[in-house]
């Protein structure tokens with residue numbers, strides 16, 4: 001059996017599946033129930049000076065029958081007394097000494113950071129997660145994402161925490177920033193032991209068309225919230241990858257965002273995450289989802305011959321590169337499996353209106369469309385819109401012997417552009433040739 005035990009900067013857990021700091025980790029009752037179900041760790045709902053929350057708090061994007069494809073919340077950190085949370089953390093650690101319990105923290109002054117770090121560690125936590133990511137409510141008070149967007153402030157606060165912390169310090173990053181590697185590098189330089197990402201993305205999920213108010217509605221008004229759930233996984237994966245590839249991010253990564261099953265978790269880990277955290281899926285389906293995540297991960301690792309998590313962590317990173325390094329000679333064309341085709345002709349419509357007019361309506365009396373290979377650029381659109389799995393496949397047509405990147409293409413003098421190197425930084429850019437004969 002492969003070993004799925006995880007180690008994030010010295011914080012050990014029996015498996016890589018942690019609950020993220022959020023309502024599922026709001027109390028000792030919930031965290032113990034989650035550990036009983038099989039979760040390997042939990043980041044406690046953010047502790048700080050308790051707040052008052054509003055009602056209601058959540059909104060969602062449903063897409064074509066998929067409930068809560070995206071989830072939105074406007075709640076703040078814990079509204080329970082600090083002493084209650086700390087007592088329950090102590091209790092959880094007593095019952096589950098081998099599980100990871102991490103305290104998520106958010107306060108303001110140096111003295112407050114010192115105090116809450118000491119309190120959390122006295123309660124027995126295995127690590128600390130600094131919430132520099134919450135993009136609603138707390139950021140207006142100078143905390144959460146207001147910190148995560150300022151590399152200097154990140155370094156300052158990490159420094160304060162490290163002055164007293166005895167357990168590993170994780171910085172939780174906000175995705176509400178142009179380049180997530182900037183705060184990631186600042187965290188590493190400031191002395192953090194790990195980063196976790198992503199927190200939620202600032203969002204408005206919809207507007208009530210009768211009341212003219214975005215949702216969720218609080219007494220006729222609303223505010224922007226934080227977006228998460230399956231819809232954000234692609235954004236999270238890209239950010240985890242960016243951190244995983246950045247030479248300045250010298251500390252391990254905890255991957256968060258849109259994880260619902262073992263496959264999502266493996267994707268995060270293949271792009272550099274040492275473990276993963278889950279929020280929305282636990283809120284949607286309950287703690288029981290981990291009962292499929294554990295054997296799913298174990299079976300996958302066994303099939304692929306991975307003996308421990310380190311064998312797969314970051315394994316996909318060398319396969320992600322800048323666009324200009326991709327092989328321009330690789331050539332695929334669509335192929336329709338006539339036996340699977342249900343004749344809906346969605347592929348024809350999508351290709352004819354939205355792509356390259358490479359699919360024709362059938363001329364032989366059937367409803368199975370025909371591929372016009374000379375027009376097909378292998379874009380995938382037809383296979384993506386096809387409602388039948390594996391009905392349209394992309395078949396390789398080049399002989400696999402040639403390899404030409406955009407860099408090679410330009411070096412060979414083939415570019416239909418001229419090079420202008422007057423841009424700042426001397427990087428230059430490619431300028432289209434002027435088009436003759438157009439009216440001014």
Ligand SMILES: Cc1cc2nc3c(=O)[nH]c(=O)nc-3n(C[C@H](O)[C@H](O)[C@H](O)COP(=O)(O)O)c2cc1C
Pocket residue numbers: 020021022023045046071072073075076077078104131133134172198199200227228229230232256257258259277278279280281
């Ligand atoms: C209702 C709700 C409350 C949350 N509260 C916190 C919080 O107190 N502290 C924190 O660091 N993140 C909080 N988050 C963010 C999650 O921990 C997580 O980063 C985010 O939801 C992305 O993961 P997911 O796609 O699995 O939900 C909250 C998320 C939700 C939905």
